Amino acid sequence: xxxxxxxxVAGNDAGIDKSFIQNLVSQVNKxxxxxxxxxxxxxxxxxxxxxxxxxKERPNSLHLLQATAAVGxxxxxxxxxxxxSNFDIKTAQVLISHDDIANRERYLNARRSLTTLLEMRVVxxxxxxxxxxxxxxxxxxxxTLAGAIVGLTDAxxxxxxxxxxxxxxxxxxKEKNAKLLSVINLDxxxxxxxxxxxxxxxSLGRGGMKTKIKAARLSLDSGxxxxxxxxxxxxxxxxxxxxxxxxxxxxxxxxxxxxRKKWIASLGIPKGKLILDDGAAKAIVEDGSSLLPxxxxxIEGEFEKGALVVCLNNNEEVATGFCNFNSLELKLILGLKxxxxxxxxxxxxxxxxxxxxxxxxx
Numbered sequence: 001x002x003x004x005x006x007x008x009v010a011g012n013d014a015g016i017d018k019s020f021i022q023n024l025v026s027q028v029n030k031x032x033x034x035x036x037x038x039x040x041x042x043x044x045x046x047x048x049x050x051x052x053x054x055x056k057e058r059p060n061s062l063h064l065l066q067a068t069a070a071v072g073x074x075x076x077x078x079x080x081x082x083x084x085s086n087f088d089i090k091t092a093q094v095l096i097s098h099d100d101i102a103n104r105e106r107y108l109n110a111r112r113s114l115t116t117l118l119e120m121r122v123v124x125x126x127x128x129x130x131x132x133x134x135x136x137x138x139x140x141x142x143x144t145l146a147g148a149i150v151g152l153t154d155a156x157x158x159x160x161x162x163x164x165x166x167x168x169x170x171x172x173x174k175e176k177n178a179k180l181l182s183v184i185n186l187d188x189x190x191x192x193x194x195x196x197x198x199x200x201x202x203s204l205g206r207g208g209m210k211t212k213i214k215a216a217r218l219s220l221d222s223g224x225x226x227x228x229x230x231x232x233x234x235x236x237x238x239x240x241x242x243x244x245x246x247x248x249x250x251x252x253x254x255x256x257x258x259x260r261k262k263w264i265a266s267l268g269i270p271k272g273k274l275i276l277d278d279g280a281a282k283a284i285v286e287d288g289s290s291l292l293p294x295x296x297x298x299i300e301g302e303f304e305k306g307a308l309v310v311c312l313n314n315n316e317e318v319a320t321g322f323c324n325f326n327s328l329e330l331k332l333i334l335g336l337k338x339x340x341x342x343x344x345x346x347x348x349x350x351x352x353x354x355x356x357x358x359x360x361x362x
Contacts, residue, residue, distance in 0.1 A: 001155040001224070002028070002040050003146035003215075007163040008231040009044030015051025015072070016044065016079045020231065024161075025083040027237040028123065032089065034241065037118045039153060041126045041146035042080070048072030073127065080125050090122045095129035101148050105306030108322055108358070111152050112350075118153075147215030151222035154357060158219040159240060160212050161231030166247035167209060185251045186217060216250040226250040270310040270320060272301030272327060274353070281313035285361060290352040291321070293333045293341060302327045309354070321359035324350040 004024060011017025028038050046058060046065065049072025059065040077093045084091045094114065100106045117124045128145050143160060150158045170178040186193075193213060212228055219226040229236040229247030239246045276284075280295020291311065303309065305326045311319045323330070330353065333341050338351040 001146055001150050001153070001158040001219075002038060002237065003142060003158075003160045004040065004042045004044075004231060005142065005160075005162065006043040006047050008161055009042055009076070010047035014075070015048040016075065018079065018083075021079055021083050023234040024231075024237075025080070025087070025089075027235070028084075029087045029089065030238055031241060032121070032123075036241070039114065039118070039124050039126060039149065039155065040080070041142050041149060042076065043127070043142045044076045045069045045072040045127055048075045076127070077125060084123060090120075092117050092122050092124050094124045094126045096126060096145065096149070097129045101152065105304065107152065108306050108324065111357070114149070114153050141211045143211040143215040144218070147218030150219045150224050154222065155219075155224050157240070158215075158224045158226045159237060160215065160226075160228045161236065162212070162228050162247075163231060164228075165230045165233075167212070167228050181248050182245060183249050183251060184216075186213070186220065187252045217252075220250060220252040271303035271307040272299060272309045272323070274299055274309055274311045274323075274330075276311055276313045276318060278313065281311075281318050284311070284319055284356070284359060288356055290356040291319075291354040291359060292338055292351070293330070293336050293353050294338075296330070296334050296353060299327060299330050299334070305329075311354070311359075317362045319354075319359050319361050321354040323354055324352060 002024070004020075008020050009017060011020070024040070028040070031038055046069050049055075049068035049070070050058065052071050052075065053068060055068065059068055073093075073095070077091075081091050094117075096110060100110045114124055114126075126145070126149060128142060146158065146160065149155070164172065165180055167181050167184060168178040169181060172178040216226045216228075227240060227247050227249055229240065233239075233246070236246055274291070274296050275298040276291070276295050277297050280291060283289040283295065284291055301309075303323065303326060305324065307323055307326075308320065309323045310317055311321070325333070329345060329349075333344055336344060341351065342348050
């Protein structure tokens with residue numbers, strides 16, 4: 001997962017810094033050749049829109065901001081598409097709103113969409129859907145959006161590219177003695193987070209070091225190694241891939257499985273129960289398999305697609321996860337093989353009742 005901010009993407013060349021995008025795309029091409037799947041969360045739509053609309057300052061009006069983002073998004077994506085096409089790499093525009101993460105059904109849809117693109121060797125270019133988001137239901141910055149998508153896609157590395165070399169002990173624009181921090185442990189009580197995050201965002205962006213710390217926490221909770229690195233270094237991503245010291249590395253004592261369990265548990269009481277046969281219970285516990293309809297014998301409760309449900313075998317809780325079907329659909333496909341689901345329901349559907357990525361063992 002790579003996040004590029006407005007301070008890097010925006011430029012004097014028609015509102016876009018083409019040299020930055022060229023360098024970024026060149027590095028991504030090298031990563032793809034190494035078999036690394038890549039998602040880019042890119043700011044810059046508003047900056048591009050400001051250029052196209054001849055605006056000197058970032059709009060304060062919500063409706064004008066939405067319009068500016070809509071105008072600029074097209075040019076932003078075209079810039080990426082042009083550079084990636086030089087390497088015969090396919091790209092896709094993905095606009096995500098806060099509701100796509102907060103709503104369980106849309107969360108599952110967004111996850112499946114992104115993972116499918118990756119499986120097809122397409123590079124998703126993600127941005128918040130500023131043209132329809134409101135202040136009350138927006139991420140507010142692409143650092144937080146990127147941190148959320150790390151968990152959404154189970155990314156194992158997250159790099160926030162900055163116009164700074166990394167995270168400093170104090171705001172380097174105000175304090176000459178500010179030191180670059182090579183490592184920050186967010187679980188260390190002695191870490192002076194307030195001093196680190198006192199810097200402000202640029203005129204084109206909404207983030208700053210405060211949002212990067214927030215995004216780092218989200219990323220670490222998902223089990224991903226996390227950096228803030230210099231986006232002006234044309235080899236920053238390659239150096240990180242090769243294990244070199246670059247920018248600031250975030251650490252924490254978090255365990256991915258425990259964090260995921262805690263996250264799922266925080267969603268509340270399960271909406272329904274799935275009773276599994278012995279074969280299905282063994283498959284998900286010992287083999288790490290997804291739960292298929294052939295292994296579900298009974299369901300209890302009424303729930304919607306994407307609801308949190310608990311899986312039981314011999315009256316013992318086996319796992320908890322997000323169900324890909326509502327209770328009415330599930331009753332129709334109990335005991336069926338995966339290839340029989342769509343014909344039974346009469347429309348295309350998922351093959352798994354609960355995908356293993358959304359299934360947490362008890």
